[in-house]
Amino acid sequence: MVFSSVLFLFRFLPFFFILYFLVPGRGKNVVLFLGSLFFYAWGEPVYVLLMLFSTVVDYVNGRLIWRYRGRKQAKAFLVSSVMINLFILCFFKYADFLIQSVNGLTGARLPLLHLPLPIGISFYTFQTMSYTIDVYRGKAKVQNSILDFGVYVTMFPQLIAGPIVKYSAVEDALHNRKVDIIGISHGAKRFAAGLAKKALLANTIGELWAEISAMEIGGISVLTAWMGVFAFAFQIYFDFSGYSDMAIGLGEIMGFRFPENFRYPYVASSVTDFWRRWHISLGSWFREYVYIPLGGNRRGVPRQLMNILIVWTLTGIWHGAGWNFLLWGLWFALLLMMEKLFLGKILAQLPKGIGILYNSLAVLLGWVLFSLGSLGEIGGYLAAMFGFGGKLGDSQGWYLLGEYFILFGIAAIASTPLPNLVMGRLEKSETGWGIALYRLGEKVVPALLLLLSVAVIVDGTFNPFLYFRF
Amino acid sequence: MEEKKNAFFTTAVIAGILLIFTVADFCRGDRLYSETENRVLAARPSLSRESVFSGKYAEDYEAYVTDQFVSRDKWIGIKTRMDILLQKKEINGVYLGDDGYLIEQHLPEEYSELLVAKRAALLQKLVGEWDATVMLVPTADNILTDKMPANAPYYNQAVLLERIAAQVGENHYVDVYGSLKAHMDEYIYYRNDHHWTSLGAYYGYLAWAESRGEEPYAYRTDAMTVVSEDFLGTLHSKTNLDRKGDTIQYFEGTEKRPVTVTYDFNEVTDTFYETSYLDTKNQYGFFLDDNHAIVQIDTSYRNGKTLFVIKDSYANSMIPLLTPHYQRIYVVDLRYYNGRLSTLMKQMEPEEGMDVLVLYNCIHFLEEFSYSE
Numbered sequence: 001m002v003f004s005s006v007l008f009l010f011r012f013l014p015f016f017f018i019l020y021f022l023v024p025g026r027g028k029n030v031v032l033f034l035g036s037l038f039f040y041a042w043g044e045p046v047y048v049l050l051m052l053f054s055t056v057v058d059y060v061n062g063r064l065i066w067r068y069r070g071r072k073q074a075k076a077f078l079v080s081s082v083m084i085n086l087f088i089l090c091f092f093k094y095a096d097f098l099i100q101s102v103n104g105l106t107g108a109r110l111p112l113l114h115l116p117l118p119i120g121i122s123f124y125t126f127q128t129m130s131y132t133i134d135v136y137r138g139k140a141k142v143q144n145s146i147l148d149f150g151v152y153v154t155m156f157p158q159l160i161a162g163p164i165v166k167y168s169a170v171e172d173a174l175h176n177r178k179v180d181i182i183g184i185s186h187g188a189k190r191f192a193a194g195l196a197k198k199a200l201l202a203n204t205i206g207e208l209w210a211e212i213s214a215m216e217i218g219g220i221s222v223l224t225a226w227m228g229v230f231a232f233a234f235q236i237y238f239d240f241s242g243y244s245d246m247a248i249g250l251g252e253i254m255g256f257r258f259p260e261n262f263r264y265p266y267v268a269s270s271v272t273d274f275w276r277r278w279h280i281s282l283g284s285w286f287r288e289y290v291y292i293p294l295g296g297n298r299r300g301v302p303r304q305l306m307n308i309l310i311v312w313t314l315t316g317i318w319h320g321a322g323w324n325f326l327l328w329g330l331w332f333a334l335l336l337m338m339e340k341l342f343l344g345k346i347l348a349q350l351p352k353g354i355g356i357l358y359n360s361l362a363v364l365l366g367w368v369l370f371s372l373g374s375l376g377e378i379g380g381y382l383a384a385m386f387g388f389g390g391k392l393g394d395s396q397g398w399y400l401l402g403e404y405f406i407l408f409g410i411a412a413i414a415s416t417p418l419p420n421l422v423m424g425r426l427e428k429s430e431t432g433w434g435i436a437l438y439r440l441g442e443k444v445v446p447a448l449l450l451l452l453s454v455a456v457i458v459d460g461t462f463n464p465f466l467y468f469r470f
Numbered sequence: 471m472e473e474k475k476n477a478f479f480t481t482a483v484i485a486g487i488l489l490i491f492t493v494a495d496f497c498r499g500d501r502l503y504s505e506t507e508n509r510v511l512a513a514r515p516s517l518s519r520e521s522v523f524s525g526k527y528a529e530d531y532e533a534y535v536t537d538q539f540v541s542r543d544k545w546i547g548i549k550t551r552m553d554i555l556l557q558k559k560e561i562n563g564v565y566l567g568d569d570g571y572l573i574e575q576h577l578p579e580e581y582s583e584l585l586v587a588k589r590a591a592l593l594q595k596l597v598g599e600w601d602a603t604v605m606l607v608p609t610a611d612n613i614l615t616d617k618m619p620a621n622a623p624y625y626n627q628a629v630l631l632e633r634i635a636a637q638v639g640e641n642h643y644v645d646v647y648g649s650l651k652a653h654m655d656e657y658i659y660y661r662n663d664h665h666w667t668s669l670g671a672y673y674g675y676l677a678w679a680e681s682r683g684e685e686p687y688a689y690r691t692d693a694m695t696v697v698s699e700d701f702l703g704t705l706h707s708k709t710n711l712d713r714k715g716d717t718i719q720y721f722e723g724t725e726k727r728p729v730t731v732t733y734d735f736n737e738v739t740d741t742f743y744e745t746s747y748l749d750t751k752n753q754y755g756f757f758l759d760d761n762h763a764i765v766q767i768d769t770s771y772r773n774g775k776t777l778f779v780i781k782d783s784y785a786n787s788m789i790p791l792l793t794p795h796y797q798r799i800y801v802v803d804l805r806y807y808n809g810r811l812s813t814l815m816k817q818m819e820p821e822e823g824m825d826v827l828v829l830y831n832c833i834h835f836l837e838e839f840s841y842s843e
Contacts, residue, residue: 006536010492017485042528185477188484215579399621406556439476445485454491455548458539 001042001377003246004198004457010040020254029151029174032254041121047118051086055153058128059146065135066142074136081132085125092310097321108236120160122318124153126285131167133289140168148174157250161243163261163281166288170256176257187252189446194245196449199456201411202239205231208404213371217380218389223397225384227404229364231373234411237266240279259284266415269355270334270347271362282318286311304340309333318369324378328369335362495540504542511537518635546787547710554711559619562708567617570714572705574664576625581836586630590637590837593828596780596841597638600815602826603682605644606631607666607784609831610659613650627832636739641681649677660716663703665754666831668694668719671788678792678827687723687794694719697745701753718753724790733762740814742767742790756830757786764814767799776824778815778842780804789829796825802839811841 001008016035041048041228061081068074096112103110131152134140143149152174153435158165177335207364212220212228220228251258261281268274287296291311297304309330316329321365347355368385384390413419426438504511515530522528534648539545559566565573583616596602605790608631611624618624628647635643650666650673651660658670666674672689679686720743732738739759747755758765761783777796779785781803789801800818804811818824830839 005532006539007532009488010495010539011535014488014492043525045523045528047526179473181481182477185481192484395621396623399619399623402620403558403560421548442476443480443483446480447487450484450487452548452552455545455552456540457537458545459549460536 001039002196003243004203004453005366006454006457009195009454009457011051015254025470028254029147032156033147034150036151036154037161039156040154040159044119047121049155050092050121051124052150054085054088054125054128057081058132058153059143059149061132062135062142062149063144065132068313069136069138078132078136080215080374082129085129089125090122091115091279092121094317094321123162123164124159126164126282127167128153130164130285130289133334134166134168140171140376143167143171145175155251155256157247158258159245161240161260162279163244163247163279164285165258166285169259173256179253179255183255184253187249187254189442190249191210192249192250192446192450192453194247194249195453197238197242198247199453200449201407201414202235202237202242203456204405205404205411206235206239207226209235209371212400217377217384218414220384221391221394221397222385222387223393225381225390225399227397227400228381229367229385230408231404232367233266233364234415235409236367236370237415238411264417266360266363268338268359269352270344270359271332272344273355274359274363275332275336282315288317290314301340301342305337308336308340312336322373323375324369324373327375328366329379331366331369332362338344357437426465491540495535495538498538498540500538504537505759516595543710550709550711559622564705565611565619565622566709567614567619569617569661571610571614571617571659571661572709572713573614573618574705576609576611576833577623578625581625581630581752585836586633589836590634592635592839592841593634593657593835596826596828597642599812600826600837601780602634602642603678604634604638604642604826605646605674605678605825605827606634606835607646607831608830609664609833612647612832613654614659616654616755625833628751630832630836637826644674644678646674646677649673657717660701660703660705662701662706662713662716663754664705665703665784665787667716668787671784672721672791674788678747684795687791689723689791693722695722696745697756698753699749702751703754705782707751718748718756720757720787721791723843724783724793727793729770729793730768731758732766732768733759734764754783754786758789758801761786761803761806762801763803763808765799765801767793767801769793769797771795771797773797774822776800776818776820776822777827778802778824779827780811780839781827781829781830782831782838784831784834785829800824804840 001012003009012035016031020028020031037048037052040051044051058081061077061084064077065081066075068077092115095115099110101114102108109177128224131140131143137144143152152165152167199378209228209231212224212231215224241262243397248258248260259281261279263277263280265274265278268277291307294307294310295303296307312329312333313326314329316326319325319328335343347358365382368381369378372381423438423441426434426441429435430436472494490711500513502513503509512530512533515527517527521528521530523635525748553561554566556837560575563575565575567573572803593604597604602674606627606655608627611618611622612627631645631647635645650670653670653673656669657667658673659666671692672691676686678684683816691705695831696717696719702713702715722724724742728740730738730740730744731742737759742758747753749762752760756758767789770795775796775798777792777799778822779799779801781789781801782802782805785801789799792799802811802814807814828839830837
C-alpha cells in the first residue's frame with residue numbers, strides 16, 4: 001500500500017488509528033503489529049512470510065547473542081544474523097543482476113530467476129542488522145518480547161521506504177511511549193506536509209521527467225535536457241523526503257521519534273555536505289556499521305579514501321541492481337575523495353553560493369546516471385545536456401518551460417529552508433498579527449494541502465513511487 | 471493551555487477531513503460509467519484465493535476504490551483548476567486555446583511513419599479500384615494555429631496531406647486544408663468539441679464541389695438555423711471546466727426537398743437531423759442520428775447518381791450538404807460495420823456505377839481507416 005492513495009488515506013488510516021487509540025496499553029502494539037502485517041501483505045501477500053522469517057531469525061539471534069555476550073559464541077550468532085540478512089537481500093535483489101553479469105562476461109547462459117523484489121527488503125534487513133549488531137556491541141539491550149521486536153521490524157510507517165530506524169533509537173518507545181495532543185498534531189501536520197510533497201510536487205513535476213525521458217534522446221535540445229534533469233531531481237527529492245515526512249509524522253502520532261532523513265540537500269555547499277543532508281538514515285547506517293568499523297578516517301588518508309570508495313560503492317548498489325547505480329555511487333566516491341584531498345579546502349574559501357552551484361551540478365549529473373538504465377542512454381543524455389547534437393532551445397523546450405515554470409519555482413522554494421523559516425519567524429514573532437497568522441496558517445495550510453493532495457491522487461493519472469524499487 | 475487548544479484544533483481539522491470523506495465514501499453508491507470522463511469505471515473485484523495471492527485482488531480493489539471515490543468529478547475539477555493556476559495550457563490531452571477554444575491535442579510521436587505508410591497504402595488501393603475521391607479534414611490544432619498556446623506541439627497534418635495527395639493523385643484529392651485555412655477566423659470548429667461546425671463542413675463541401683467540378687448548391691450561411699446554444703462536447707468533458715456552450719446550426723436548404731434516411735436497413739425517417747440528441751450530452755448526434763454502420767439516403771433529386779461514403783463522425787454534418795448532387799447516398803462507418811467493405815461496395819454498386827468518397831478527419835483516418843479486398 002502506498003501512503004499517497006485513496007486506499008491508504010480513506011480506508012487503512014482511519015480504521016487503523018481508531019482501533020489504535022481505542023485499544024489500551026500493550027494492546028496498542030498488537031494493533032500496530034497486525035495492522036502493519038496487513039499493510040504489507042496487501043501489496044506482498046507472499047513475501048510477508050519472508051519478512052516474518054527475517055523477524056524471527058533476528059529475534060532468536062538477538063537473544064542468543066545476549067545470552068552469550070562477551071563470549072565467542074556471541075560472535076557466531078552475530079555472523080549468522082548478518083549472513084542470513086545479507087543472503088536474503090542479495091538473493092532477492094542481486095541474483096539476476098549477478099547472473100546477467102556472469103553471462104555477459106563468460107558467455108554462459110545461466111537462466112534468470114525473475115524474482116520480483118520484495119517491497120522494503122533493503123530497509124528492513126538493514127534495520128534488523130542494526131539490532132543484532134547493537135546487541136552484540138552492548139549498545140542495545142536484548143528484546144525478549146517477540147511482539148515488541150515484531151513491531152520494530154514491521155512497523156508500517158517506515159517499513160517500505162525508511163527512514164532506516166536503528167533499533168537503539170526506538171528501543172524505549174517500543175514498550176513505553178507517551179503521546180500528547182501536541183505530539184499528535186505535530187505528527188498530523190508533518191504527515192500532511194509529506195503527502196503534499198509527494199502528491200503536489202513529486203507527482204506533478206515527475207510527469208515532465210516521464211515525458212522527457214520517453215523522448216528520442218538524440219532529438220532533444222539543451223533546454224529540454226536540463227529541464228528533464230531538474231524535474232527528476234525535484235521528483236526524487238519530494239517523493240522520497242515526502243515519504244520520510246509521512247513516516248516520521250505517523251510515527252510521531254503514535255509516540256515514536258524516528259530520525260530525520262533529509263535536511264534540505266539541495267542547498268548543500270559541497271558533496272560531503274550533501275550526504276549529510278540526503279537520506280541521512282542510510283548514510284549514518286553505513287557510517288556506523290561499515291565506515292567506522294573499517295577504520296573511518298583514523299588510519300591515514302589512503303585508508304580513508306579506500307573506505308569512502310567502499311561505502312559509496314555499497315550505497316550505489318543498495319539503490320538497485322544495475323551498473324548505473326554502481327556508477328552513481330562511484331561518481332560520488334570520486335567527488336568525496338577529491339573533496340577530502342584538496343577540493344574541500346578550496347571550497348571552504350569560496351563564497352557559499354559557488355559551493356551550492358558546484359554541488360547542484362554534481363548532484364544533477366549524478367541523477368542522470370541514477371535515472372537512466374543503460375550506459376548508452378546516459379551518454380546520449382549527457383551529450384544532449386551539453387549541446388552535442390541538438391539545438392540550444394527548440395519550440396518543444398519553450399513550450400514545456402511555459403507549462404512548468406511556475407511549478408519549478410514552487411519546487412525550488414519548497415526545497416530550501418525558506419518556508420519553514422517564515423513559519424518559524426511568525427511563530428516567534430512579538431506582534432499579535434504574526435502569531436495570529438501563524439495560528440491560522442497552522443490550521444489552514446495542512447488542511448488545504450491535504451485536500452489538494454487528495455484531488456491530485458484521485459485524478460491520479462501519474463502516481464509512481466520511486467523508492468519502491470530499493 | 472493555549473498551545474494544547476491549538477493542537478487539538480489542528481488535529482481535529484486533519485482527522486475530520488479524512489473521517490468525513492471516509493464516511494461519505496461508504497455512503498455513496500457505485501457508478502458503472504463516468505459521463506464526464508467518458509469511460510467505464512472499475513467495479514468491485516471478486517474475492518478468490520488465487521486473486522489474493524497473486525496480488526491482483528489488491529490491485530483491482532485499489533483501482534475500484536479510486537475510481538468510485540466520493541465526488542470523484544469534483545476532485546478532478548479541483549486538480550484541473552490547480553493546473554490552470556499553474557498556467558498549464560494543456561489539460562488531459564486538451565489545449566486551452568485563445569478565444570475560448572478547447573483544442574484536442576495530437577502529438578507528433580503518436581503517429582508513426584509506419585502507421586501513415588500503412589493507411590496511405592490502403593487508401594491508394596481503394597482509390598485505384600474505385601476511382602474514389604479523398605477528403606481528409608485537418609483537425610482544429612492544424613487550422614486554428616493562431617489560437618493554439620505558444621509553441622504547443624501538434625502533429626503536422628499538412629505534411630500528411632501532401633503525401634496523401636501525391637499518392638492518390640491530385641484529381642482524386644480534395645484540398646480541405648486550404649479551404650479551411652482560408653476561413654480560419656470564422657466559427658468553423660466547436661469550442662467545446664473536437665468536431666467541425668456546420669459552417670466548417672460547408673467550406674469542406676465547397677472544396678469538394680470545386681474539385682469535382684460540381685456547381686455548389688446555394689446554401690445560405692447567413693441564415694443557418696440554430697438548434698442549440700448550450701453544446702458542451704467531448705473536449706469539455708475531458709477538462710470539466712465551467713464554460714459557455716457552443717451553438718449548433720444546420721442548413722435548412724439540405725431538406726428543401728423530401729429525403730428518406732434509413733439507418734442500418736431498418737430504421738426509416740424523413741430527416742437528417744435528430745432533435746432528441748439535443749437533450750443529451752452528445753448533442754453532435756443531432757447529425758445523422760449519431761453513428762450507424764450503414765445509412766442509406768434517398769433524396770428527391772432524380773439524377774440517377776449514387777454516392778458511397780466511407781467516413782467518420784466528421785462526415786455526419788457534411789453529408790446532408792451533398793443531397794442535391796445525388797439520388798442515393800450510402801454511408802458506411804467502419805467502426806461499426808463488421809463486414810468486408812469491398813463486398814459491401816460491390817453489392818451496393820448500381821449498374822451505372824457510383825462515386826466513392828472517403829471522408830475522415832486526418833486523425834480518425836490514421837486511427838480507423840481500413841480497406842481490404
